Amino acid sequence: MNAELVRVTLFSVTMASLATLVMLPPGVALGWLLARRRFPGRTVVETVVSLPLVLPPVATGLILLRLLGRRGPIGRILDQAGVDVIFTWKAVVVAMAVMGLPLLVRAARAGFEQVDHRFEQIAATLGASPIRVFFSITLPLANRGVMAGSMLGFSRALGEFGATIMIAGALPGTRTLSTAIYSYSQTGRDTAATLLLAVAATIAFVSVFVSNRLGSGHLEQPPSPSDD
Amino acid sequence: MTDTSVILDFAVRRGSFRLDIHEQLQSSAVAIVGPSGAGKTTVLDAIAGLRRPARGKIVVHGRTLFDSDSGIDIPPAGRRVGYVPQDVVLFPHMNVDRNILYGTGRGEPPLFERVLELLEIGSLAGRPIDGLSGGERQRVALARALMSGPDLLLLDEPLAAVDVALRGRILPFIERVRGELGTPVIYVSHAADEIRRIADHVVVLESGRVLRVESVSAPTPA
Amino acid sequence: MSARQFLLSTALLAIAACGEGRHSDPQEVLLVSAAVSLSDVLSVVAAEYERATGVSVVLNLAGSDTLATQLAAGAPADVFVSADRRQMDRVENDGIIAASSRVDLLANQLVVIVPSTRAQPVTGVDDMRSSRIRRIAMGDPDSVPAGVYAKQYLEAAGLWEDVRSKVLPTRDVRAALAVVAAGNAEVGIVYRTDVVRASGVSLAFEIPIDLGPQIRYPAAATVGAGESAATEFLAFLTGDVSRAAFEDAGFIPLSRSLSFRPGPKP
Numbered sequence: 091m092n093a094e095l096v097r098v099t100l101f102s103v104t105m106a107s108l109a110t111l112v113m114l115p116p117g118v119a120l121g122w123l124l125a126r127r128r129f130p131g132r133t134v135v136e137t138v139v140s141l142p143l144v145l146p147p148v149a150t151g152l153i154l155l156r157l158l159g160r161r162g163p164i165g166r167i168l169d170q171a172g173v174d175v176i177f178t179w180k181a182v183v184v185a186m187a188v189m190g191l192p193l194l195v196r197a198a199r200a201g202f203e204q205v206d207h208r209f210e211q212i213a214a215t216l217g218a219s220p221i222r223v224f225f226s227i228t229l230p231l232a233n234r235g236v237m238a239g240s241m242l243g244f245s246r247a248l249g250e251f252g253a254t255i256m257i258a259g260a261l262p263g264t265r266t267l268s269t270a271i272y273s274y275s276q277t278g279r280d281t282a283a284t285l286l287l288a289v290a291a292t293i294a295f296v297s298v299f300v301s302n303r304l305g306s307g308h309l310e311q312p313p314s315p316s317d318d
Numbered sequence: 319m320t321d322t323s324v325i326l327d328f329a330v331r332r333g334s335f336r337l338d339i340h341e342q343l344q345s346s347a348v349a350i351v352g353p354s355g356a357g358k359t360t361v362l363d364a365i366a367g368l369r370r371p372a373r374g375k376i377v378v379h380g381r382t383l384f385d386s387d388s389g390i391d392i393p394p395a396g397r398r399v400g401y402v403p404q405d406v407v408l409f410p411h412m413n414v415d416r417n418i419l420y421g422t423g424r425g426e427p428p429l430f431e432r433v434l435e436l437l438e439i440g441s442l443a444g445r446p447i448d449g450l451s452g453g454e455r456q457r458v459a460l461a462r463a464l465m466s467g468p469d470l471l472l473l474d475e476p477l478a479a480v481d482v483a484l485r486g487r488i489l490p491f492i493e494r495v496r497g498e499l500g501t502p503v504i505y506v507s508h509a510a511d512e513i514r515r516i517a518d519h520v521v522v523l524e525s526g527r528v529l530r531v532e533s534v535s536a537p538t539p540a
Numbered sequence: 541m542s543a544r545q546f547l548l549s550t551a552l553l554a555i556a557a558c559g560e561g562r563h564s565d566p567q568e569v570l571l572v573s574a575a576v577s578l579s580d581v582l583s584v585v586a587a588e589y590e591r592a593t594g595v596s597v598v599l600n601l602a603g604s605d606t607l608a609t610q611l612a613a614g615a616p617a618d619v620f621v622s623a624d625r626r627q628m629d630r631v632e633n634d635g636i637i638a639a640s641s642r643v644d645l646l647a648n649q650l651v652v653i654v655p656s657t658r659a660q661p662v663t664g665v666d667d668m669r670s671s672r673i674r675r676i677a678m679g680d681p682d683s684v685p686a687g688v689y690a691k692q693y694l695e696a697a698g699l700w701e702d703v704r705s706k707v708l709p710t711r712d713v714r715a716a717l718a719v720v721a722a723g724n725a726e727v728g729i730v731y732r733t734d735v736v737r738a739s740g741v742s743l744a745f746e747i748p749i750d751l752g753p754q755i756r757y758p759a760a761a762t763v764g765a766g767e768s769a770a771t772e773f774l775a776f777l778t779g780d781v782s783r784a785a786f787e788d789a790g791f792i793p794l795s796r797s798l799s800f801r802p803g804p805k806p
Contacts, residue, residue, distance in 0.1 A: 148606075152609065155609065155610060155613040155615070156613055159610075159613030159614035159615060160613075160614030160615075160616070161613060161614040162613065162614070165614065174616070176610075176613075176614075176615050176616065177571070177600065177615060177616060177617075208403070208405065208407050209407060209409060209410075211366075211368045211394070212401060212403060212407045213409070213420065214367075214368075214393070214394035214395050215366050215367070215368070215394045215395075215397070215399055215400070215401040216395075216400075216401075216420050216421030216462065216463075216466045217395050217396075217398070217421050217466055218395055218420070218421075219395055220395075226420075227409065230411045231410070231411060255602055255606060256606060256609070256610065257610075259573070259600040259602065259610065259615070260576070260600055260601045260602050261571075261598050261599065261600045262598065262599070263598070272576075273576060273579060273601055275714055276576040276577070276579065276601075276712065276714055277576065277577075277579040277580055277737075278714065278717075278734075278737040278738060280739075
């Protein structure tokens with residue numbers, strides 16, 4: 091039992107970490123885009139990104155299954171390339187990343203909105219290209235929001251169940267803390283389920299706690315040029 | 319003979335405020351004066367490329383930075399200006415050195431040590447920027463602008479936030495920069511007497527319009 | 541984290557994700573999607589099968605509706621064991637399972653349970669009408685198979701209209717057990733197999749099989765590469781070793797004329 095507990099915990103944390111890494115580039119890019127640019131179809135993008143937050147996770151899982159299953163538009167191509175996603179650890183990462191992304195985008199967007207344009211303008215006058223301005227000025231100054239968003243995305247990934255079980259199944263190789271708790275409680279193994287529950291709750295608590303400290307209060311707000 | 323022509327011929331609208339300037343000068347040190355709200359910062363923003371005029375032309379020392387008729391609009395990074403804004407805008411997540419060196423890698427910057435010496439900020443090396451005095455911040459910002467190897471310096475009220483006692487000490491720095499490095503300058507202030515020491519032409523602005531342009535014959539004896 | 545670091549790590553991730561192609565011989569591994577209520581007994585049976593044939597059985601355990609949804613979208617399971625005929629019908633209609641391989645593997649029996657301490661005396665189904673019985677816990681009769689069957693039985697017994705207001709529908713059978721164990725319901729209707737491991741509840745009486753609804757667990761092989769291996773496994777499921785395991789767990793194996801002979805170990 092203990093070996094299984096350790097294995098499931100390690101697997102879940104690894105997958106959630108991977109999922110967080112995976113969601114970072116698109117999450118930061120979308121957060122920046124929504125904070126800084128007006129473009130046609132902006133509302134559509136906002137809505138699609140929010141969908142996993144609004145829909146029941148099982149519904150999101152269903153959409154992913156239809157897309158990635160062997161008969162689906164993306165799944166078909168992957169199948170031909172010999173890449174398996176459904177029922178493998180990759181599906182776990184996908185489910186976790188999709189469910190965590192909206193939280194990251196929200197927090198990153200808030201972070202970017204707080205960065206004073208003036209810093210970016212002056213950096214540009216000093217000869218920095220837009221890419222350099224983003225990586226040397228905008229992103230570091232929005233860092234708190236991005237970090238907080240990552241922690242939130244990570245916690246969400248760790249607690250993910252509905253979408254995960256749909257596309258990753260509940261196989262020994264893809265069992266996460268959440269699906270294991272479900273399996274154990276469904277088969278009357280209440281002690282095991284409670285133990286896993288305690289582990290999951292502890293990890294979630296720690297990550298949300300860290301995320302809150304990063305995002306506000308304890309550390310100062312990002313400065314503006316008018317501060318002296 | 320270097321081309322010292324400065325063409326500022328454009329209109330900028332900002333909300334209900336409108337700036338109109340149509341001047342052509344031969345100068346390597348232009349001062350822009352006027353009361354608050356006259357549009358002085360807007361002129362600098364337009365020259366730096368941070369604000370786009372509806373139409374017009376901006377040429378500095380033979381380089382066309384903006385020309386709506388020809389479709390020229392060089393982005394700020396390509397304009398090779400060193401901007402020291404009124405709100406200083408030092409990068410809060412970098413220390414003094416990294417701020418000063420941010421713009422290097424373009425043009426021919428003066429030697430780092432020379433700039434530090436000129437502005438007497440050698441002692442600030444490696445320090446974080448919070449905790450710097452107002453005057454120190456101004457000089458760091460000036461050093462940063464200089465180290466980016468600009469073809470033109472834009473200084474927006476560099477002495478406005480500085481107390482009277484300190485003003486007398488910073489102005490010589492700017493004179494020194496003008497004299498030793500020879501970089502052309504466009505200097506904004508609402509204290510007319512200060513800039514007579516630096517500029518050879520003064521553009522007087524009020525409510526978005528140029529009232530007059532004066533020539534400065536000789537520096538006032540100290 | 542600098543820009544270079546996270547671009548690098550994502551690039552590595554992408555490569556890792558694509559690099560792992562299929563390398564295992566499908567005949568050596570059998571993927572079985574089975575209703576989660578069969579978890580324990582199928583683990584035992586799968587282990588026996590592995591010992592006998594060397595084929596490794598991987599169990600995917602979830603609710604029958606989830607499993608059917610996965611199959612409909614092309615999930616790569618070789619065998620499907622459902623707790624519900626409807627779900628099996630669904631995938632059969634979609635052409636996902638080999639209809640000729642479909643068997644009714646098991647049956648189950650409804651039982652009435654009471655809390656193990658301070659329970660109301662309940663000896664027959666008519667007792668449910670009594671005012672001493674205020675709440676009857678069972679799986680949601682609209683969606684949970686056990687609840688559907690329980691309702692069927694109560695209707696057949698002519699009790700449904702009288703007791704329906706007392707019904708406490710739960711998300712699944714485990715919840716119904718928990719509600720009764722906690723004393724929040726005086727009785728519950730669950731499967732016999734659920735009581736085997738449960739604590740805090742006692743069996744009040746069994747609903748006779750001939751009077752109760754036909755609770756069936758169909759099993760079938762999916763169409764595709766693993767079909768023959770799947771069919772062999774299904775044969776094993778109806779053999780003596782498996783039947784003994786199912787009986788131990790409280791299920792009623794339905795005998796078939798298939799006999800299983802383990803093939804030579806590879």
